[in-house]
Amino acid sequence: MKIHAVGGYGIVGRNMTLYEFEDFAIVVDIGLHLDNYIAYTEAEPKGYIDREILQKIGAVPDLKTIKDKISKVKAIIITHGHLDHVGAVQFLEREFDAPIITTPLTAEILRALAKDTKTKIKNKIITVKTGGKVKINNELTIEFIRAAHSIPESNIIAFHTKKGTYLHATDFKFDNNPIVGNKTDIKRLEELKGKIISLVLDTLHADRETKTSSEKVAEEMLKDVLFHKELEDKGIIVTTFSSHMARLKTIYTLARKLNRKLVFVGRSLEKYITAAKNVNLIEFYNAEIIGYSGKIKKRLKEIEKEGKEKYLIVATGHQGEPGSVLDRIAKNQIKINLHDNDAVVFSCNVIPAPQNVKYRERLESILKSHNVRLFKDVHVSGHLSQEDHRFFIELTQPKIILPTHSDIKNAKKLIPIVEKLGYDVKKQYKILKEGENIDIDKVEKNLL
Numbered sequence: 001m002k003i004h005a006v007g008g009y010g011i012v013g014r015n016m017t018l019y020e021f022e023d024f025a026i027v028v029d030i031g032l033h034l035d036n037y038i039a040y041t042e043a044e045p046k047g048y049i050d051r052e053i054l055q056k057i058g059a060v061p062d063l064k065t066i067k068d069k070i071s072k073v074k075a076i077i078i079t080h081g082h083l084d085h086v087g088a089v090q091f092l093e094r095e096f097d098a099p100i101i102t103t104p105l106t107a108e109i110l111r112a113l114a115k116d117t118k119t120k121i122k123n124k125i126i127t128v129k130t131g132g133k134v135k136i137n138n139e140l141t142i143e144f145i146r147a148a149h150s151i152p153e154s155n156i157i158a159f160h161t162k163k164g165t166y167l168h169a170t171d172f173k174f175d176n177n178p179i180v181g182n183k184t185d186i187k188r189l190e191e192l193k194g195k196i197i198s199l200v201l202d203t204l205h206a207d208r209e210t211k212t213s214s215e216k217v218a219e220e221m222l223k224d225v226l227f228h229k230e231l232e233d234k235g236i237i238v239t240t241f242s243s244h245m246a247r248l249k250t251i252y253t254l255a256r257k258l259n260r261k262l263v264f265v266g267r268s269l270e271k272y273i274t275a276a277k278n279v280n281l282i283e284f285y286n287a288e289i290i291g292y293s294g295k296i297k298k299r300l301k302e303i304e305k306e307g308k309e310k311y312l313i314v315a316t317g318h319q320g321e322p323g324s325v326l327d328r329i330a331k332n333q334i335k336i337n338l339h340d341n342d343a344v345v346f347s348c349n350v351i352p353a354p355q356n357v358k359y360r361e362r363l364e365s366i367l368k369s370h371n372v373r374l375f376k377d378v379h380v381s382g383h384l385s386q387e388d389h390r391f392f393i394e395l396t397q398p399k400i401i402l403p404t405h406s407d408i409k410n411a412k413k414l415i416p417i418v419e420k421l422g423y424d425v426k427k428q429y430k431i432l433k434e435g436e437n438i439d440i441d442k443v444e445k446n447l448l
Contacts, residue, residue: 004017093122147171223254
């Protein structure tokens with residue numbers, strides 16, 4: 001069996017992996033490189049999106065390295081609904097003749113993305129619940145193992161074969177209080193101990209010498225900020241990941257306790273909340289959800305007249321994306337005035353990519369010119385840190401580990417941990433770059 005690192009290896013974004021068995025292949029995730037995509041679409045795409053341009057600018061995975069494998073692909077598996085894993089499906093899935101298999105929420109998100117860009121999905125979408133299994137053929141059964149992350153219905157994917165199991169574990173954490181969504185199924189993972197041949201592992205935060213905190217911690221952080229005495233009669237805008245249903249639920253709960261009316265503004269917020277509502281994952285009673293520019297301008301103008309202190313506004317733009325609602329508010333393109341000591345709360349981190357850092361710095365600079373109070377990093381991550389990596393590797397005991405979803409520098413940060421756990425790094429910890437592949441059967445034979 002070979003693993004092809006199509007996208008997301010040595011880089012954060014455009015995640016895509018191809019598992020090549022003898023007579024067939026499986027694709028896992030087809031994601032966007034968000035910096036490049038946002039730069040092309042300017043956050044609110046209008047009209048036709050050119051797939052060839054997306055390829056040229058590196059916004060989507062490059063299929064050239066697997067061109068001769070495309071006809072072998074029997075299924076496209078999507079692990080969860082974040083854009084860096086599902087966002088390029090609508091542009092590239094037509095290259096394959098294979099069903100798209102994912103959970104109900106991710107399927108809803110995919111349909112919404114395709115509708116938004118006026119793209120037709122060619123292949124059939126098959127849904128499976130987290131914890132469920134799908135038999136591909138007599139040689140392979142795929143299992144969706146429940147995993148906690150910053151979006152519900154995230155999954156660790158297990159490829160069960162007669163020879164053993166291949167585990168694909170990207171974008172997850174261990175959280176006993178996820179607020180929305182599942183805990184990571186530790187019991188099921190422990191049952192696979194000793195059977196796992198290879199593990200593709202999320203190493204985004206392999207440089208963090210700690211354990212990733214629970215979403216419950218973020219809830220307390222937000223509560224501490226929003227209930228700040230000095231903000232009682234001030235305008236408050238919160239911005240966070242539109243897909244983070246647990247965080248949005250916390251904001252919803254706190255808004256009710258503060259006796260503020262909650263208003264969600266922005267296209268991606270409307271998209272993700274609607275998708276979650278359609279699969280009965282969440283319901284924000286009495287909250288307004290406004291997606292399009294004209295309606296947003298009108299409603300925020302009304303809120304300005306009524307008094308911002310009566311509302312809690314949740315707006316898109318946590319990375320400072322050009323054209324996002326928060327960006328337009330800061331630039332006075334939307335007429336809701338930011339007064340001295342009004343608050344903007346960033347309940348998020350800055351995604352570690354140069355363009356994101358640039359956008360956020362620019363946005364913060366504009367907000368500071370309005371004398372707005374900024375509360376940054378009111379957030380906990382949805383990814384493993386070093387102590388979580390240690391626990392996970394001990395729990396599953398894979399023979400071979402392949403880091404993904406990080407740059408090479410961070411992937412190397414896990415080497416001391418892997419060595420302490422008794423692995424021969426040269427033979428068992430393989431750092432791939434995009435376009436490379438590894439013959440797992442050969443590596444495994446060399447371990448004997």
